[in-house]
Amino acid sequence: MFTTSNSAPLIYQEMYSRTMQGVLVDWLVGMPILNDRTSEFPHGDNLNITQIGQREVQDYTENTAVEFSGIDLDRINLNITDFKQTGFYITDTQKQDAALWESAWNQNMVEQSLAIERQQETATFAICNQQSLGSPNAINGRAHRRIGTGTVGGNSNRMTIDDIRHMKLAFDEARVPAEGRVLFVDSTVEFDLNDLIDITKPATGDLFNNNLDGMVNTGLGNRLNFSINIHGFNIMIAHTLPRLASETIGGTTVTNAVCNIAMSMASSDHLPFMGVMRQRPDAEHFRNVSLRRDEYSSVYRYGHAVQRFETLGVILTNRD
Secondary structure, eight states: OOOTTTHHHHHHHHHOOOOOOOOOOOOOOOSOOSEEOGGGOOSSSEEEEEEEOOOOOOOOOTTSOOOOOOOOEEEEEEEOOEEEEEEEEEEHHHHTSHHHHHHHHHHHHHHHHHHHHHHHHHHHHGGGGGSOTTSOOOBTTBOSEEEOOEEETTEEEEOOHHHHHHHHHHHHHTTOOSTTEEEEEOHHHHHHHHTTOOOSOOTTOSOOOGGGTTHHHHOSEETTEEOOEETTEEEEEOSOOOEEEEEEETTEEEEEEEEEEEEEOSSTTTOSEEEEEEEOOOOEEEEETTTTEEEEEEEEEEEEEESOSTTEEEEEEEOO
16 A cells, blocks of 8 residues: 555555666677687697698609608697786675666676677687788689679679689688588678569569578578578678778778678688687686675686688678
């Protein structure tokens, strides 16, 4: 029963919601996109990984000495380069409202974990720019870094099917396995590719192309699911792809660019990226008596590098 003395607290309790509302969560890839070499890492901050080159067979002439050649070795360095931290606190005053602080603590721990995952995915994709900037990065004569050749809405340097076709040729010439090829694209690229879908009824027939069922509803990229395969690449939307103010390759300049990344995910050995988590982000709690608050933090150290340039491709496109 409401009275003048209790109506305000009761109305407040009626209106108060214990559900914490956060911002929309990024579409994180949620799958391993780098080869984790943490278990192989020695002491110190550097790991040298040895790669062996291909061998060739030569003609032999009877009664002549066999020709010997050395082993073709190449070493890749994986260094610990980054030290990150994240932390938050809750004051005693905030904890006085038990329902509020408990919900806030739980939700904030989730957000802190997502922040670490988001940062790690962004850092992993950024490794693609260990390619030589401003260069086609040709392997076996085929470019593994190119600028989109399409024009959409008056804006040039957009992605076309032909750009994906050229990347397929580059991967084929580099002997990249046909299975497990993925093309991570910006949402603007998926928007342009959706324009390729023709949903009009064939003029000479009365049967609708049912293969478009689903794509018309969801587009080529249905969040993190593969809706279509173009020239052997599964298309996936990613919101953590690297951005560049501009880059020039072969006399063509793209501005406000995003790096759409083609890669092989056939196995951990075929992934273009590798990394090590030297210190994992375990949550720690500290009671700060002086400031009358509880503090929660995570600190972690890691390093990323390219382990295979031949299984990495980049198509730069304009985002305007």
